[in-house]
Amino acid sequence: MITFKGRIGLFIPCYIDQFYPQVGIATLELLEKLGLDVAYPFRQTCCGQPMANSGCEEDARKVYQKFVANFSSFDYVVSPSGSCVYHVRKHYNILEQTEDVKKVRQNTFELCEFLLDVLNVDDLGIHFPHKVGIHQSCHGLRGLKLGTGSELVFEKQSKVHKLLSKAKGLEIINLDREDECCGFGGTFSVFQPDISVKMGKDRIADHQKNGAEYITATDTSCLMHLEGIIRRNNKPLKTIHIAEILNTWKP
Amino acid sequence: MISHSKAAKIFLQDEPRTDWHDQALWFVRQKRDGAVKQLPEWEKLRETASQIKEATLSNLGSYLEQFEKQAIKNGVQVHWAVDASEFNRCVLEIIQKHKATKVVKSKSMLTEECHLNPYLENAGIEVVDTDLGERIIQFRNEPPSHIVLPAIHLKKEEVGELFHEKLGTNKGASDPAYLTQAARGHLRKKFLQADVALTGVNFAVAETGALVVCTNEGNADMGVNAAKVQIHCMGIEKVIPRTKDLGVFTRMLARSATGQAVTTYTSHYLKPEKGKEMHVIIVDNGRSEILAKPYYRNSLKCIRCGACMNTCPVYRRSGGHSYGYTIPGPIGSILSPNNNLKKYGNLAFASTLCGSCSNVCPVKINIHEQLYNWRQQVAADNLLSPIKSISMKMAAKVLANSRLYQLFGKMARVAVRISPRLLLYNKLNTWGEGRELPIPPNYSFNEWYRINRKQ
Incomplete structure (x- = not known):
């Protein structure tokens, strides 16, 4: 049994909030x-990444500050x-490193690593009788080091x-390219858009060729993109976030 | 110059060819993986290489002077060039001093960067690139599309066609061994006729003054040994402190580049043969400016292995020419903005920031982080497209305000739900060119939570 004590702030990114509430x-x-x-702070919006990755880190500063204000009272932030x-x-390194900023940066976790x-939970005893292809989202894999890059x-x-x-x-099916x-x-x-879609098509083909029914990932953003291509081309694959698989757990 | 995005769109129009290009380079990446995984100490080697380069860059001036002193002691003539035009002039002067007209050249990205070939040709000098891939693209009068595999964008049938026209090989012949033999015969004549041999430099050893050139075809040696005058061209960042450092890099270079344990030829040039002349030209051409930028200086660690190109999912699907810069791919995208941010700033966006380039880099250049930083610089210098700049400012406004964000979110969901398909998938919706939009749910997570978890 888990002996964890602490308040968790649930961080639901903007596109999940609006388009993938499940x-x-x-x-x-x-x-x-x-x-x-677990509590969900109502006033949260976004981490600011869309602006920052477009070069507009300075514009995102206010969004960063808002994020910190929303989550600094929690012991952990999970997303x-x-x-x-x-x-x-x-990338919250551009903010003044107050105690709140440092705390939020240190204590924000992706669900699987949390x-x-x-929690030291690695076996929930779930039952999910399907062939699943794992898409290793890059920022999780190479940024958070959720896995070893190939x-x-x-x-x-x-x-x-x-x-x-x-x-x-x-x-878990094996892919030809394990983490592209x-x-x-x-x-x-x-x-x-042209290269973006081509890369997505190639990933989907790899999963399909190797027999996946589902593509799962730690990131709905990748899955939103892949799902968009799957639906456009009527491919016989489904996308599912890893939280949805893990939540089939019946304690 | 057209943007990378547009050039990529054109490249992608031939999808089977894109797939072929992607697979050819992925094959090289896989060979690299196989080779580096033979060395359990690979990650330690990367760290060591990175630190040697770090230390060298921190004292670059003194290592260059040490190298110069040793080289002069060895009987080598050392020249310095501050930029491309000084470099080109320097090469021409050496050639003209010997009343030479025929030059053979082994691979050198520096000479590409400085556009040496057209400069010499204008002065009436015949320059022959002797690396097979380089010779192919020289015949086609186009720049290399990759720094190690300059003609990787071409199929063997196209090379067969080209050689039929230029070298008189049989029409329709595309057997690589046959074509290589033809090139070999052609190049052999050029080697024997050449007055001057030019080479690039992989490593310059400060403590001995030695120049190290790595090739797979032995063409650097053929040129240097046959000609009376040898000229080696190096950027200032090619110097390494000691001979014992060399092994770290030679173990990594070929493994990273092609998956070979070592290049077929690793040639060490120390001093001229009796009666011959040996020159080295040390070129800055913007490098010391990069050195002065704390965030970008470690791009000078690059040993030009090309591994970041082979691994880059964007490069593999857009081809080297789509970058419009001498050095394409991830490393080129962080080097070129130093040269001209307005012209090359768009290359910082030719990436998903997946980070594979930084992981594969043998000298641990944080390529994807530098791409991110260049993006910030592009915006700071007001070089973003107006549409991107305005949309990001608006997005920031909305996302900094909870109520506006919820309002816009709801509007977006309703718009996607009620709009007729033709209206929704309009020209401005680049997402929808090849993808469906998400199916909008009836409630956001926020709305769901308020109803289902309200305390």
């Missing part, structure tokens, strides 16, 4: 089922998005694989 709900329910004290978490940790590294010569580890490998009935970018890239997806 991912937020799954994350919340999962944390609640684990018996944790179903590796990319946004990485942005808070890495489960494994903070370029590196370190002992292989992957938090996502670890969490899913014990699920009953779940078969899907091509979303934030505003890259709209300012360089």
